[in-house]
Amino acid sequence: MxxxxxxxxxxxxxxxxxxxxxxxxxxxxxxxxxxxxxxxxxxxxxxxxQDPDAPPAPPRTEPYKTHLAYVKERRTVADGQAILDEALEKLRANRAAVEAAIKANAN
Missing domain, CATH: 2.20.28.270 (RNA polymerase-binding protein A)
Structure with a gap:
């Protein structure tokens, strides 16, 4: 046209x-x-x-965050220590139960 x-x-x-x-x-x-x-x-x-001597700044990109970085944003060190202590206590209790079962079966 x-x-x-x-x-x-x-x-x-x-x-x-x-x-x-x-x-x-x-x-x-x-x-x-x-x-x-x-x-x-x-x-x-x-x-x-429009100003060739002062162009706008490029956008700032956030760096990649690991899972640990996100957890640290949500939890304090004291919270993390409490969770760790609880998990270790469960592991120790399970280990003690397994060792007791092994001793009971050995006798």
Whole structure:
């Protein structure tokens, strides 16, 4: 289809955006549209701003957390010690019961 079938295109304006990796992207917007302050860089995905000397900072990613790190967020050291003591007491009781059963069967 040509311009005659579609009608005239809306007036456009191209705006330069710059990301922290020094990439430049120039999307076009309708002349009367509001231009956003930030635009996602299509090359690296970082946010891009209109000031080439002060681009927006890249988003901070949280490092991978281990299971232990999540447990430490939920429990205090005293809670952990109490749980450990309880588990050790159960193990000792089970061991004593097994040793008693072995002695009873040996006699």
């Amino acid at each position: 040509g311009e005659a079938e579609r009608g005239e295109s809306a007036p456009r304006v191209r705006v330069a955006f710059y990301c922290a990796n020094k990439h430049q992207v120039m999307p076009s917007f309708a002349h009367e549209a509001l231009v956003p302050e930030e635009w996602d860089c299509p090359r690296c995905g970082f946010p891009a701003g």
